[in-house]
Amino acid sequence: MELTRSPRVKALLKSRYPQLVLFVLMLAGFVFAILAGFIGTPVGSHNFSIVFVWIAWWAILILVAVPFFGRGWCAVCPIPVAGDWLQRGAVLNPAPKTPKWLGLRVPAKFRNMWMQNISFTLVALFSSVILTTPVVTSVVLAAMLFLAIGLSMVFERRAFCRYLCPVGGFIGLYAQTAPIELRIKDKNVCAKCVGKPCYNGSDLGSGCPWDVFPGGLTKNTYCGLCLECLRTCPHDNIAINARPFSADLARPSAKLDEAFKAFIMLGAALIYAYVLMGSSGAAKLAAYNVFTPAWFVYAAIFLTVIFILLPGLYWLVISITPRGRGVGVREFAIASTPLIPLGLMFWVAFSLSFVLTNATYILAALSDPLGLGWNLFGTAALAWQPLLSAFIAPAQSLALVGGLAWAARTAQKTAPQAGISSAPVISYCLAVTLLMIWLLL
Numbered sequence: 251m252e253l254t255r256s257p258r259v260k261a262l263l264k265s266r267y268p269q270l271v272l273f274v275l276m277l278a279g280f281v282f283a284i285l286a287g288f289i290g291t292p293v294g295s296h297n298f299s300i301v302f303v304w305i306a307w308w309a310i311l312i313l314v315a316v317p318f319f320g321r322g323w324c325a326v327c328p329i330p331v332a333g334d335w336l337q338r339g340a341v342l343n344p345a346p347k348t349p350k351w352l353g354l355r356v357p358a359k360f361r362n363m364w365m366q367n368i369s370f371t372l373v374a375l376f377s378s379v380i381l382t383t384p385v386v387t388s389v390v391l392a393a394m395l396f397l398a399i400g401l402s403m404v405f406e407r408r409a410f411c412r413y414l415c416p417v418g419g420f421i422g423l424y425a426q427t428a429p430i431e432l433r434i435k436d437k438n439v440c441a442k443c444v445g446k447p448c449y450n451g452s453d454l455g456s457g458c459p460w461d462v463f464p465g466g467l468t469k470n471t472y473c474g475l476c477l478e479c480l481r482t483c484p485h486d487n488i489a490i491n492a493r494p495f496s497a498d499l500a501r502p503s504a505k506l507d508e509a510f511k512a513f514i515m516l517g518a519a520l521i522y523a524y525v526l527m528g529s530s531g532a533a534k535l536a537a538y539n540v541f542t543p544a545w546f547v548y549a550a551i552f553l554t555v556i557f558i559l560l561p562g563l564y565w566l567v568i569s570i571t572p573r574g575r576g577v578g579v580r581e582f583a584i585a586s587t588p589l590i591p592l593g594l595m596f597w598v599a600f601s602l603s604f605v606l607t608n609a610t611y612i613l614a615a616l617s618d619p620l621g622l623g624w625n626l627f628g629t630a631a632l633a634w635q636p637l638l639s640a641f642i643a644p645a646q647s648l649a650l651v652g653g654l655a656w657a658a659r660t661a662q663k664t665a666p667q668a669g670i671s672s673a674p675v676i677s678y679c680l681a682v683t684l685l686m687i688w689l690l691l
């Protein structure tokens with residue numbers, strides 16, 4: 251169903267002003283989060299930077315934005331905004347034909363998801379410290395902001411978003427499951443279109459900042475929903491559609507970098523469930539005490555699980571069946587598609603307990619964002635208590651069982667495209683789901 255069929259909706263989306271207002275508000279909040287980490291209390295649970303980034307934002311992102319709006323967060327994310335403005339030399343006007351800065355093309359060997367896999371893994375390895383120490387959160391947020399600005403000066407379009415952002419990689423992966431998409435209406439119109447302004451830009455707007463040709467879009471992974479092509483297409487050939495969940499997964503990706511993103515996310519959810527939500531004090535200490543011998547052991551286990559154990563076992567499970575013998579890289583990547591809905595639901599289940607356990611900190615930090623004894627809304631002294639604790643375990647069970655059913659359904663559609671049987675894929679998904687249930691519940 252085309253959501254942009256309504257002239258009012260289309261006019262609202264084509265206007266740059268609502269998006270600009272959101273960008274400015276988000277950027278102000280982002281800069282405040284950075285400042286709060288540097289000048290506010292070092293107690294993470296009372297500092298705006300920790301509470302609003304890792305509890306409030308994370309809850310909205312993983313429980314609402316990604317499952318229902320795909321890359322909807324990227325449409326309003328403040329991180330690339332300052333770089334965009336500098337790159338264009340304007341706030342509202344489109345990018346000039348001649349680049350104002352270097353405007354280089356990102357080298358071909360980096361035009362994939364591997365850098366995002368590495369950047370996410372690095373953040374994940376230090377996450378126990380990042381998630382609890384305001385100043386470290388601020389350093390990470392500031393680094394992302396300045397890297398995005400720096401790369402905008404050197405490379406064309408949004409190089410940071412497309413190839414480096416640790417968050418953007420998994421949003422793109424899971425956006426394939428979202429019930430919303432931006433697509434062309436008629437490919438014949440694109441075939442006859444002179445100049446392809448959606449990609450090359452025009453007076454109406456910039457060429458796709460994500461280096462995607464909108465006329466060839468078949469999945470959500472790399473479309474940042476920036477809406478530029480909706481503004482630049484002179485033939486009104488771009489639509490935003492509501493669609494069934496996981497529509498993109500019917501045409502699975504055969505890329506190994508995207509397959510590894512799915513394994514990294516799956517493994518990180520399992521490890522976080524054990525380390526952050528589990529009862530093992532030794533694991534927590536090892537994860538928190540970075541650069542100690544115990545942390546190096548933790549890091550080695552983390553890397554082994556996500557880069558060797560999970561993909562290796564998967565390869566083994568699918569290749570020991572008669573139809574899976576001699577499975578190649580392409581088939582392996584296609585066969586990993588069911589791990590996308592499975593991983594998303596693992597993160598939903600993990601985040602439900604993480605967020606509801608810590609949600610009362612949001613109200614307290616709203617009144618005293620820097621931990622300086624303020625009480626702006628009278629909620630600063632709110633005592634910590636988990637919210638809806640009776641609801642957490644049933645909701646997590648539902649998410650995990652639902653994720654398994656979703657993965658099994660996806661396996662039935664995608665395994666034949668990889669030339670293998672769906673049974674080993676479903677068995678693997680069942681085994682890791684049982685492990686996640688044991689870790690979380």
Ligand code: SF4
Binds near residue numbers: 327330416417418421
């Ligand atoms: S890719 Fe990262 S920096 Fe870019 S818009 Fe998305 S979340 Fe923000």
Ligand code: SF4
Binds near residue numbers: 439441448483484
């Ligand atoms: S500008 Fe519009 S019609 Fe032309 S190629 Fe792009 S989407 Fe197709």
Ligand code: SF4
Binds near residue numbers: 448464467477
């Ligand atoms: S220009 Fe269009 S295709 Fe490119 S990122 Fe923006 S919304 Fe997506």
